Amino acid sequence: MKKHPRGGSSCLLSSSLLSCILEIYLLFALSMDFVVAIVSSIVAKSAEYTISPIINHVKYLSNHQQNVETLKHQAEKLKVARDRVQHSVDAALRNGKEIEGDVDKWLSAVDTKILEQLSLNAPEEAKAVAELLEQGKFDEVSYPVPLQGITVTPFKGYEDFESRTLVLNEIMEALKDDSVSVIGVHGMGGIGKTTLVKEIARKVKGNLFDSVVIATVTQAIDIEKIQNRISELLGLKFEEQSTDVKALRLQERLKKEKRVLVVLDDIWAKVDIEEVGIPLGDEHKGCKLLLTSRELNVLSNGMDAQKYFSVGFLNENEAWDLFKKKAGDCVESCDLKPAAMEVAKKCAGLPIAIATVAGALRNKRLFEWKNALRELERPSSSNFTGIAAAYSAIEWSFNYLESEEVKLTFLLCCVIGHNGLVEKLMRYIVGLGLFGGVNTMEEARNEVLTVVANLKASSLLLDSYDDEHFDIHDVVSDAALAIASRDYHMLVLRDHIPKEWSDKAKMNSLRAISLPCPQIIVELPKEIEYSGLSFFHMAHDDSVVIPPDFFRGIESLKVLDLPSYSYLPESINHLIDLRMLCLRGCLVEDITIIGELKSLEILDLAFSRIKELPKEIAQLTRLRLLDLSWCENSKSSHQMFYQVCLN
Numbered sequence: 001m002k003k004h005p006r007g008g009s010s011c012l013l014s015s016s017l018l019s020c021i022l023e024i025y026l027l028f029a030l031s032m033d034f035v036v037a038i039v040s041s042i043v044a045k046s047a048e049y050t051i052s053p054i055i056n057h058v059k060y061l062s063n064h065q066q067n068v069e070t071l072k073h074q075a076e077k078l079k080v081a082r083d084r085v086q087h088s089v090d091a092a093l094r095n096g097k098e099i100e101g102d103v104d105k106w107l108s109a110v111d112t113k114i115l116e117q118l119s120l121n122a123p124e125e126a127k128a129v130a131e132l133l134e135q136g137k138f139d140e141v142s143y144p145v146p147l148q149g150i151t152v153t154p155f156k157g158y159e160d161f162e163s164r165t166l167v168l169n170e171i172m173e174a175l176k177d178d179s180v181s182v183i184g185v186h187g188m189g190g191i192g193k194t195t196l197v198k199e200i201a202r203k204v205k206g207n208l209f210d211s212v213v214i215a216t217v218t219q220a221i222d223i224e225k226i227q228n229r230i231s232e233l234l235g236l237k238f239e240e241q242s243t244d245v246k247a248l249r250l251q252e253r254l255k256k257e258k259r260v261l262v263v264l265d266d267i268w269a270k271v272d273i274e275e276v277g278i279p280l281g282d283e284h285k286g287c288k289l290l291l292t293s294r295e296l297n298v299l300s301n302g303m304d305a306q307k308y309f310s311v312g313f314l315n316e317n318e319a320w321d322l323f324k325k326k327a328g329d330c331v332e333s334c335d336l337k338p339a340a341m342e343v344a345k346k347c348a349g350l351p352i353a354i355a356t357v358a359g360a361l362r363n364k365r366l367f368e369w370k371n372a373l374r375e376l377e378r379p380s381s382s383n384f385t386g387i388a389a390a391y392s393a394i395e396w397s398f399n400y401l402e403s404e405e406v407k408l409t410f411l412l413c414c415v416i417g418h419n420g421l422v423e424k425l426m427r428y429i430v431g432l433g434l435f436g437g438v439n440t441m442e443e444a445r446n447e448v449l450t451v452v453a454n455l456k457a458s459s460l461l462l463d464s465y466d467d468e469h470f471d472i473h474d475v476v477s478d479a480a481l482a483i484a485s486r487d488y489h490m491l492v493l494r495d496h497i498p499k500e501w502s503d504k505a506k507m508n509s510l511r512a513i514s515l516p517c518p519q520i521i522v523e524l525p526k527e528i529e530y531s532g533l534s535f536f537h538m539a540h541d542d543s544v545v546i547p548p549d550f551f552r553g554i555e556s557l558k559v560l561d562l563p564s565y566s567y568l569p570e571s572i573n574h575l576i577d578l579r580m581l582c583l584r585g586c587l588v589e590d591i592t593i594i595g596e597l598k599s600l601e602i603l604d605l606a607f608s609r610i611k612e613l614p615k616e617i618a619q620l621t622r623l624r625l626l627d628l629s630w631c632e633n634s635k636s637s638h639q640m641f642y643q644v645c646l647n
Contacts, residue, residue, distance in 0.1 A: 074129040075114065081136045082110045092142035103141045106132070143235075158199040159325075161318040164192070167309050171200055174307045175208055175261070175288060181280045184299030184308035185292045190352030190390045190475035191311050193292040194265050200290070201263060209288075214263040216418055217271060218474070220494060220517045226276050230254075230262065247277030254279055259286045266474060267293040270302035313349030320344055322351065326358030326459065339369040346376040346393070352475050353393035355459035360397040372396060394479040397460055405434050408488070409451050410460060414480040415492055415514045415537070419464045419471050422452055427602050427625070431559040431580025432534060441625050484512075489532075493517065511535065518544040527571075529553035540564035540585070551575055562586075568593060583608060584627075595619045606630055 085107065089099055110132055158164075167185075174183050187193050201212045215229040227246045231238055236253045240246050254260055254277070262278055264271060273280065279287055291303055299305040314322065323344040324331055331340035343361070347353035361372055375396050401407050412428050413420060426448040429435060438444045452470050455461040460480075462471040472480075484490035490512040493501070497520060501507065507528075512535035515521070519541045526547045533554045538544075540563055551557065551571040557578055562568075564585035573596040581600055583591070586608040594603070595616025603620070604627040617623075 088141045097142035180306045182289045184305035186296045187311035192351045209259045209261040211257045211260045219268045250277030263290045319349045353390040356397040357393045359459040360400045391479045411484045534558045537561040
């Protein structure tokens with residue numbers, strides 16, 4: 001069949017048209033996608049400049065708030081750290097220490113930072129605060145000030161007498177001599193050796209020597225005590241325990257001083273200088289040693305002094321001048337002068353005797369002077385030996401004290417010894433109940449300070465580092481302890497065991513026992529029966545053991561001082577009337593037994609190793625003073641002094 005030409009044409013047209021339509025559609029579709037793409041691109045670009053900044057700003061505000069909160073938290077931590085450091089600084093200043101420079105700078109920086117307002121730059125602020133927190137972790141905030149000045153302040157006891165000036169000048173010349181390293185000064189007790197060398201120390205400090213240190217030795221030679229005293233004045237803190245290692249450390253420290261004078265006062269026997277740690281001669285040519293002793297042989301033979309000088313009695317004119325100064329110008333009056341001159345002569349040119357007698361008679365009336373002269377002419381101390389004039393004068397001054405309470409206070413000063421603390425004396429006195437009408441610890445402290453000041457004015461006591469300390473001359477102490485043994489039933493065992501120790505009847509009559517050198521005792525009795533004993537003190541010594549039942553028979557005891565012991569005898573719970581207990585430096589961690597001492601008013605646990613106060617302490621309802629100073633391991637202590645006052 002023949003195809004229809006139209007029909008064929010129509011099919012071809014339709015096919016071409018369809019292709020065109022498809023092409024047009026595709027082009028249109030592509031165009032629409034392009035348009036959509038363009039529109040989408042425009043919309044996206046528009047969102048970038050409109051919505052995104054809003055979102056980012058919200059995010060910024062959220063992060064900034066978090067940063068501000070972090071900064072506030074860090075700032076609070078900084079304030080707490082600042083307060084902690086400031087507390088340590090305040091405590092150090094109260095103890096006379098100097099504050100480290102970086103600590104002061106840190107505190108200033110923190111104060112400045114705390115005062116600043118919070119800024120928009122919180123991250124940077126927080127970073128700065130964090131750095132300050134890290135810098136504020138100080139091991140120590142302070143350092144002790146070397147106490148060299150303590151030995152060279154003007155000594156008011158020195159008098160510029162011709163006899164003293166001659167000796168002083170000779171000693172000064174010897175100190176200038178490079179070939180002389182050990183110099184000795186000798187003379188009887190009370191003659192003024194210590195006064196003279198202290199004046200020399202004052203004169204040479206800063207001139208001949210950069211540093212001057214003075215340590216008192218006394219009869220019972222204690223190497224560690226000498227080392228500690230010298231190191232204290234040089235600002236050296238020992239970390240070591242043994243004396244031989246301390247000696248090496250002290251040598252190193254002294255060698256750092258270009259020119260240093262070491263004064264060892266009151267030597268009774270040879271002191272091993274090497275054992276102490278004092279470098280002399282070729283070891284350190286800038287170090288010199290000045291010694292005082294009552295015995296020339298101790299200086300020349302024992303200590304190998306290359307030069308030594310004698311201090312003698314005051315001549316009559318010098319003695320009278322000193323007497324007038326101590327007694328007052330009233331002695332120049334016509335009615336008093338004859339008796340006063342006779343009294344001065346009885347003091348035999350001995351400065352210590354002159355000072356004590358003249359001080360006691362200051363501004364007294366004629367009949368009192370005449371009575372003093374009579375008593376000085378008839379000394380009653382038959383057991384005094386040696387310098388009878390001094391002992392007689394000291395006894396007279398003692399008898400002239402205003403009351404028995406003051407006399408007993410003075411005798412307790414002699415028990416405590418050199419450079420004693422008034423605070424310790426006060427605790428003894430409160431424990432013994434010597435002063436009536438005292439209601440608070442503060443009142444007791446003021447009372448004792450007043451008595452000590454009066455005893456210093458009478459020359460029975462001497463000034464020490466400050467008003468909180470006192471010192472005493474050996475001659476005065478010896479005389480006073482002889483009086484204490486004879487008239488007051490007090491025994492102080494220092495350098496030998498007296499006959500009383502084996503006399504049961506005499507021991508039972510004792511009212512006070514002090515054993516500063518317990519090593520001279522072979523052993524303590526297992527149990528003692530001292531019905532009237534009210535005071536017992538024994539220094540620490542590892543060789544002497546306190547038996548468990550030692551205190552069972554002395555229920556009358558009121559004051560017990562046992563420093564640095566590593567255990568407490570079980571019998572301590574029998575001390576039902578004990579009022580003052582000192583366990584300073586105690587190595588015992590469990591002190592539960594103390595809770596049974598219901599009469600206790602004063603408890604001294606300073607420097608002890610207790611970790612926590614037992615709940616039994618609450619049973620001590622009469623406790624008025626609790627000393628926990630420097631209990632470094634104790635949860636109850638912040639290295640400070642705690643005092644419970646009376647209601």
